[in-house]
Amino acid sequence: MTLRTLAAACGAALLAQFAVTPAALAADTPTHWVATWATALQSIPQQANLPPLYRAPEVAGRTVRQIVYPTLSGSTVRIHLSNEYGKTPLVIQELRIARSAGGAAAQANGGAKVTFGGKVSVIVPPGGELDSDAVEFDIVAGAPYAISSYMGADQRLVAWHRVSNQVNYVSLPGNHADDAMGGAFAQRFTQFAWVTGLSVEAPSAAAIAAIGDSITDGMRSSLNENHRWPDAFARRLARSGDRSTAVVNLGISGNRLLSDSPCYGDALAKRFGRDVLERPGVKTAILLIGINDINFSSMPPRAGLDCDYPHTTVSAADLIAGYKRVIAEAHRHGVRVFGATLTPASLPPQRESIRSAVNQWIRMAGAFDAVVDFDAALRDPAQPARLQRGYDSGDHIHPSDAGYAAMAEAIPLDAVANSTRK
Structure with a gap:
């Protein structure tokens, strides 16, 4: 159970109004959970006259149905919610999970109601996040699942994962969480919101977290086809016979190692x-x-919404110092870090x-626990600064579907096997 920042975010009077409390959630704490799907949030710029790409759909009093693809099977599941960037409580009146039947449709009579401390509704405080109760529900790796959340009457979308490469849905007004047919889901959007993780109880399993920028996020890969390199790597692991290792994608398009962005996340x-x-x-x-850290210093400032701000100049030494901080933090928590070369x-x-x-430093310094040479996998032998x-x-930056598949093939399976053993 995670309920980070709850007490810090709210006074006792406000906390007393919540539909679920930390004590209620702590009563259900199964033994070993493993993330099977995840995404990373970024705040939505809050200013007038936003470009269309940054205009959030209307969700108040509607049902949001999101399609996710787990990478590890299990029979007991829980859902993680985040209000990390919220300034007001996140209110969900009902949450359900069901096997997707394609598009906005879900399999009839095959879904499960998700509860929080035994309650159907939940209020997540500003800055908070929490896990649902354990739900007995079969999850099959690689299959699509529809997570439907009926939102509070005043709910606004203030944070999302902007480049999901997955079509999700918003309904007409009302509670359509249990609808099998997709007819009520009139609006499409290609972001993820609030639901930031799915985990299964799996005592002998482990997860690999792919984290980075748009190349990990799968920018310009085929919509709804799961051709990002972490997707391809999860399939490669399954083909190799490894069905106890999940791969979760925590890339954010535009993200930098060292600088926050008004559009591209912390x-x-x-x-x-x-x-x-x-x-x-x-x-x-x-x-x-690191590639955006290198590039954004040279991007011209823009009037209005300047997503590349601050235009910070970085050196190789700056990036190396940042990598070292991340590695040290991971090692303090017993997590190994594979360093991937910049493509x-x-x-x-x-x-x-x-x-x-x-x-050169990533390959030779020995600071990472292993090296994944994505640069060597993708570069044109005749022009090494360019993609094949x-x-x-x-666009000469983002790989094609074939390029993402080649990245997945470049990850050393023996190093992965060694790193995920208990």
Whole structure:
């Protein structure tokens, strides 16, 4: 059970109004949970006249149905909710999980109601997060599941995972959490919200957390097809016979190692504890981050919403110092970190020299527990600063589906096996 920041966020008078209390949740604490699906949140810029990409759907008094793909099977599940960036309580009046039947539809009579301290409704305080009660419900790795939340009458969407590469749904007004048909879900959106984790009780299993920027997030991979490199790696593990290791994706498009952003989330060095170390069952993290730190210093400031702010200049030494802090934090919690080399991005010479120096350090310094050479897997042998044509999605930065698959193949399975053993 996690109920971080609850007391700090609320006074005793407000806490007394909540639908569920820490004591109620602590009564149900199963033995060994492992994350089977997860996502990382970022705040939505709160200003007038936002560009369409940053306009949140209306969710008050409606049902939000999100489609997730677990990577580890189990028969007992719990759902993690986050109000990390909320300034007001997050109110969910009913939450259900069911096997997806495609699109917004869910399998009839096959779902389960999710409770919190035995109650159907839950209020998560500003800055807080918590896990549901354990639910007896079969989860099959690789299958899609619909998580439906009937939202409070005044609920607003103030945080999300912006690039989900997955179509999710908002209903017409009313409680449609138990609807099998998708007809009431008239609005589509391609973000995740509030539901930031799914875990199963699995005493002999472990999870790998993939964390980084848009290349881990799967930017420009095929919509609804699960072609991000962590997806492909989860399938590779299953093909190898390893069905006890989950892979969860905690990438955020635009994210940086050292700097926060108004659009692209907290700096990875700051969010690593929350997004990786607090995930149940995580034994290993694969870290791919730094290309935006290198690039954003050269992006011109924009009027209105400047997502690249601050335009911080970084050196290879700055990035290396940031990696060392993340590694040290992980090791203090018994988590191993694999360092992934920065992939080719057709950078100008000065920025390319930083990328090359960082990659040389990742490969040679011995600071990481293992190295994943994504750069070598994707680069054009004739032009090493560029992606191979077949691995380029077209913007010369983000891989194609084939490129993401090649990244998954580059991860050393023997190092993974050693890192996830108890």
